[in-house]
Amino acid sequence: MTRHNLRHFRVFLAVAELRSPSAAARRCRVSQPAVTQSLNKLERTMGGGLFQRTRQGFFLTDRGRIFEARIRRAMDRLDSALHDVAPRLTVTATLSQLQALIAMTEAQNFTLAAHHLGLAQPTVHRAVTQIEEASARVLFERTSFGMVATRPCRRLAQAARLAFAEFEQAEGDLAEFDGRDAGHIVVGALPLSRTVILPEALARFRALRPRHRVRIFDGPYDEMLAGLRRGDIDLIIGALRDPLPIEDVVQEKLFSDRLTILAGPQHPLAGRQDIALDELARHGWVVPREGVPARAQFDALFLDRGLPLPDSIVECGSILLMRELLNRSDLLGCISAQQAEAEIARGLLTRVRTGIDWAGRDIGLTCRVDWVPTAAQALFLDLVRSVAQGIAPTVHSGSLS
Incomplete structure (x- = not known):
C-alpha cells in the first residue's frame, strides 16, 4: 500500500479521460514532465503499459482499462469524502496521512495507532495534524475514553478503507490479466458454514487455484459485519439476518436450514x-x-x-x-x-x-452492496453456490425435529 501515490492515480485518471498529458497536467496543476513521470512509475509498478501513445492521443491498453475501472471507483469514493471534509484535501491528502487517520479512528490513541502502523508516535501525530490543518476543522475530540473521531472523520476513514481495498483489488485484477495468482479472498465464516459449505467449496477452489491466498475469519456476526463494511472481509457465509442489518450490505439466500x-x-x-x-x-x-x-x-x-x-x-x-x-x-x-x-x-x-x-432459517452470502469481486473471488462465489445447491433440505416434520 505504501508504494502507491494518490497524485499518480489522479494524474492517470485525468490522462485516461482527456487522452492528453498536457491537458491532464493543466487539470491536475502539475507540469507535463510530472505527468510523464507519474505514468512511468505507475506502469513500472503495475507490470506493464497502461496507455498506447499515439499522435492522436493516449489511449488505454487492455491492462489500462482493467486498472482504470478499479482506480476510478476508489478515487471517486475517496475524493467525495475528502471534499465533504474540505475541498482542498482532494489535492493535499496523502495515502500515509489517510492511513494514520484510519488507525487513529480505530485506536483513539496516538500511541496505539502508531504501534498498529509500525511507526513512531510523532509521525502519526504529525500526519493527523496535517489533515486537520488542511481541513481547518477538528477531526478528533478529546474525551475521557480517548481521541474520538467526529462524524465527518469517521465517514472519511470509512471511504479511505474501501478505497484502499479497491487498490488491492486492482492488483489482483492485473495479476489475473498476466496469468498470475495474486490477491486474496477473506471469508467471514459463521458456525454452520465451517462444517457444511466451506470445507467442500475450499477444497474445490484449492484444486483450481492452488496458490491463491484464502483467509477464514470466525467470530461474532457483529464483528464480521464491521470487517465486511470496512473492506477487511470480502464476504460472510452463514445465517442471514431479517431485517437486513444495514443498508450498505446485500444478502443472497443459498438454502434453508432448520x-x-x-x-x-x-x-x-x-x-x-x-x-x-x-x-x-x-x-x-x-x-x-x-x-x-x-x-x-x-x-x-x-x-x-x-x-x-x-x-x-x-x-x-x-x-x-x-x-x-x-x-x-x-x-x-x-x-x-x-x-x-x-x-x-x-x-x-x-x-x-x-x-x-x-x-426454516435462510443461509447465504452477505457482501457489500457495491463490491466487485476479482475473477478469483467470483470463482470462489460460484463454487460456494454450487456446493449449496447440492445440500439436501433439512426435514421439518415433527417426528424428525
Whole structure:
C-alpha cells in the first residue's frame, strides 16, 4: 500500500479521460514532465503499459482499462469524502496521512495507532495534524475514553478503507490479466458454514487455484459485519439476518436450514418419541449465544408457549464442543440440523424426536452492496453456490425435529 501515490492515480485518471498529458497536467496543476513521470512509475509498478501513445492521443491498453475501472471507483469514493471534509484535501491528502487517520479512528490513541502502523508516535501525530490543518476543522475530540473521531472523520476513514481495498483489488485484477495468482479472498465464516459449505467449496477452489491466498475469519456476526463494511472481509457465509442489518450490505439466500435437538447416544431421552416441551425445559442445554437467529428461535420455542427458559444453559456455537459436552453429560443441544448431520451419521450424537416443527432459517452470502469481486473471488462465489445447491433440505416434520 505504501508504494502507491494518490497524485499518480489522479494524474492517470485525468490522462485516461482527456487522452492528453498536457491537458491532464493543466487539470491536475502539475507540469507535463510530472505527468510523464507519474505514468512511468505507475506502469513500472503495475507490470506493464497502461496507455498506447499515439499522435492522436493516449489511449488505454487492455491492462489500462482493467486498472482504470478499479482506480476510478476508489478515487471517486475517496475524493467525495475528502471534499465533504474540505475541498482542498482532494489535492493535499496523502495515502500515509489517510492511513494514520484510519488507525487513529480505530485506536483513539496516538500511541496505539502508531504501534498498529509500525511507526513512531510523532509521525502519526504529525500526519493527523496535517489533515486537520488542511481541513481547518477538528477531526478528533478529546474525551475521557480517548481521541474520538467526529462524524465527518469517521465517514472519511470509512471511504479511505474501501478505497484502499479497491487498490488491492486492482492488483489482483492485473495479476489475473498476466496469468498470475495474486490477491486474496477473506471469508467471514459463521458456525454452520465451517462444517457444511466451506470445507467442500475450499477444497474445490484449492484444486483450481492452488496458490491463491484464502483467509477464514470466525467470530461474532457483529464483528464480521464491521470487517465486511470496512473492506477487511470480502464476504460472510452463514445465517442471514431479517431485517437486513444495514443498508450498505446485500444478502443472497443459498438454502434453508432448520434447528434440531441433539443428545448423546446414552441420554435418557434417546429413542423416545414426541417428548413434551415442559420435560425438555427441565434439562440443561447447550445452545448458540444470545443475539444470533438460532438462539432467538430456541428462546421463542419456550416463551411463545408461556414456559420459562431452561435455567441451565451453556452458550456454544461449535458442534465439536457441543458433541463432547453432550457425550459427557445429560445436557441437550440445539443447533443447525445441517451442522449435526455428520455427527449423527457417525453415531456420535442422536437426534431427539420431539414433535417440534421448527421454522426454516435462510443461509447465504452477505457482501457489500457495491463490491466487485476479482475473477478469483467470483470463482470462489460460484463454487460456494454450487456446493449449496447440492445440500439436501433439512426435514421439518415433527417426528424428525
